[in-house]
Amino acid sequence: MSRIGKQPIRIPQxxxxxxxxxxxxAEGPKGKLTQPVPAGLTPRVDNGTVVIERGxxxxxxxxxxxxxxxxxxxxxxxxKDGFERKLEIVGIxxxxxxxxxxxxxxxxxxxxxxxxxPEGITAEIDKQTAITLRGADKxxxxxxxxxLRALRKPDPYKGKGIRYAxxxxxxxxxxxxxxx
Numbered sequence: 256m257s258r259i260g261k262q263p264i265r266i267p268q269x270x271x272x273x274x275x276x277x278x279x280x281a282e283g284p285k286g287k288l289t290q291p292v293p294a295g296l297t298p299r300v301d302n303g304t305v306v307i308e309r310g311x312x313x314x315x316x317x318x319x320x321x322x323x324x325x326x327x328x329x330x331x332x333x334x335k336d337g338f339e340r341k342l343e344i345v346g347i348x349x350x351x352x353x354x355x356x357x358x359x360x361x362x363x364x365x366x367x368x369x370x371x372x373p374e375g376i377t378a379e380i381d382k383q384t385a386i387t388l389r390g391a392d393k394x395x396x397x398x399x400x401x402x403l404r405a406l407r408k409p410d411p412y413k414g415k416g417i418r419y420a421x422x423x424x425x426x427x428x429x430x431x432x433x434x435x
Contacts, residue, residue: 260320263304264328267335272305274298279305279327283334285391286375290330293319298327305331333391340400342386343422346415349407350383358386362407362417370406373399385420 266272270283277292292298292307295316299306307324309316332338344351344360351360358378360368372378376390376399386403390396400419409416409424418424 285337341420344384
């Protein structure tokens with residue numbers, strides 16, 4: 256039995272969870288989300304908890320048990336509290352600013368980059384070099400943060416670029432002047 260998959264998900268106060276066949280819907284103060292549950296697994300709501308049960312002990316069903324439970328738990332936590340991801344911009348002249356529902360970035364290219372935010376994700380920019388992304392959907396939030404980081408990954412020689420807050424960039428040694 257999956258150690259993660261068998262744990263019940265407690266439904267917090269102010270969150271409504273509905274099960275329609277193999278789809279779980281959650282609604283809370285931060286928004287509404289839906290999560291399909293893979294075939295072979297059945298979600299069930301019991302006295303303020305959501306339980307994901309296995310229909311069989313086949314290998315692929317066992318493999319998806321913990322994953323399905325984690326996805327539903329993230330969805331329930333997301334509509335209650337939301338998630339946040341912080342990014343830092345490092346480099347002279349590198350900066351960001353909000354432009355409606357998009358982020359305008361100056362990253363050392365010949366033109367500014369306009370990055371539109373997907374529906375359900377909000378951004379906050381502090382001091383032009385710190386971006387805080389917030390949203391209820393953890394997967395969409397991580398994907399948005401990864402796409403932003405990919406616009407200018409941290410350079411291993413100078414350390415310039417967009418990085419996650421707390422990310423350590425391993426620096427490489429450059430060329431030695433006059434070495435023979």
